[in-house]
Amino acid sequence: MATKKPKAPKVELLDPETSMTAFDSKAARDASGLNQSLFWKRVFVTQSGGSRYENERNVPRSVRALLVIAYGTDEQAKAMFDHLRAPAKEVVEV
Numbered sequence: 001m002a003t004k005k006p007k008a009p010k011v012e013l014l015d016p017e018t019s020m021t022a023f024d025s026k027a028a029r030d031a032s033g034l035n036q037s038l039f040w041k042r043v044f045v046t047q048s049g050g051s052r053y054e055n056e057r058n059v060p061r062s063v064r065a066l067l068v069i070a071y072g073t074d075e076q077a078k079a080m081f082d083h084l085r086a087p088a089k090e091v092v093e094v
Contacts, residue, residue: 023064026054028071042070 029039040050043066053059059067068080 023059023067023072025050025059025067028067029054032071043067 025039029036032039036050036054037047040047040053043063045053045063053063065080065084069077072080
């Protein structure tokens, strides 16, 4: 019997220059059917840290990028991966 693949949550890349993402981690976790421990462990976050993130705490950009790669659609994960692999632009201090 084939298992049905859970639907990936909507992920919007807001600003690829800074890897800013809007990602509903709670919705992604619910869609995946995983408990907090298993869901957050895949992106190197403790269960308690993930719980805080799910309850409106600020999620660091690096964690948001990992969430997109781990739980976004293939297209979203590829876009994030390509962004992360792109050559760095020169930073000008002001």
